[in-house]
Amino acid sequence: MDTKQIAQRLVDLCRAGKNDEAHDTLYSSDIVSTEASSPPGMPAETKGMEAIRRKGEWWVQNHEIHSATAKGPFTLGDRFAVLFQYDVTPKMGPGGGKRMQMEEVALYTVKDGKIVREEFMY
Amino acid sequence: MDTKQIAQRLVDLCRAGKNDEAHDTLYSSDIVSTEASSPPGMPAETKGMEAIRRKGEWWVQNHEIHSATAKGPFTLGDRFAVLFQYDVTPKMGPGGGKRMQMEEVALYTVKDGKIVREEFMY
Numbered sequence: 527m528d529t530k531q532i533a534q535r536l537v538d539l540c541r542a543g544k545n546d547e548a549h550d551t552l553y554s555s556d557i558v559s560t561e562a563s564s565p566p567g568m569p570a571e572t573k574g575m576e577a578i579r580r581k582g583e584w585w586v587q588n589h590e591i592h593s594a595t596a597k598g599p600f601t602l603g604d605r606f607a608v609l610f611q612y613d614v615t616p617k618m619g620p621g622g623g624k625r626m627q628m629e630e631v632a633l634y635t636v637k638d639g640k641i642v643r644e645e646f647m648y
Numbered sequence: 649m650d651t652k653q654i655a656q657r658l659v660d661l662c663r664a665g666k667n668d669e670a671h672d673t674l675y676s677s678d679i680v681s682t683e684a685s686s687p688p689g690m691p692a693e694t695k696g697m698e699a700i701r702r703k704g705e706w707w708v709q710n711h712e713i714h715s716a717t718a719k720g721p722f723t724l725g726d727r728f729a730v731l732f733q734y735d736v737t738p739k740m741g742p743g744g745g746k747r748m749q750m751e752e753v754a755l756y757t758v759k760d761g762k763i764v765r766e767e768f769m770y
């Protein structure tokens with residue numbers, strides 16, 4: 527698959543709530559994931575599939591997700607961007623129990639047919 | 649100004665239709681601008697302020713712009729993204745006279761307090 531096909535497949539899987547399948551089939555095992563900021567005790571940059579899975583589990587376990595939408599993909603060369611919009615209630619922490627709307631731009635880099643980098647901008 | 653301040657200022661000026669002022673005050677004279685694709689006869693990558701201005705003029709002269717909105721900015725380190733949504737009618741070309749909605753993610757890189765790179769993803 528080329529970058530446009532990978533980008534569309536990622537968006538389709540995220541829209542279907544199949545984030546794990548997206549990781550398993552589209553990500554390189556050397557994936558690097560970077561966040562604009564990170565919760566206490568969690569690094570802003572993680573590496574490898576196991577770290578990505580743990581981050582995904584943390585997100586699901588710590589938020590009640592009312593809805594999640596994905597806009598895009600927007601492609602340029604070997605990179606693409608997706609705008610994610612979430613309607614969630616964090617289960618704990620400073621905003622715990624308070625329903626909120628969040629938006630982020632995820633920027634992905636593809637190499638040799640796999641996503642090797644994801645960066646979350648907000 | 650730091651990256652977040654530059655990002656917010658750019659969005660504010662674009663929303664006010666003051667793109668020229670954004671270029672004059674926030675851009676480095678060595679700005680590099682990259683498009684995911686480009687019209688016939690126009691390069692995908694341009695360099696320098698004069699090229700940026702010509703591109704902006706081309707856009708305004710060749711489109712009737714009914715509305716333009718900017719969502720963001722979304723920041724990560726020395727980069728930020730903005731989602732632009734346009735409601736336009738191209739004046740000529742294959743889609744000439746046909747009103748259309750366009751979206752793009754613009755990705756900006758800041759160095760030494762100025763925007764040195766803009767990349768348009770679609």
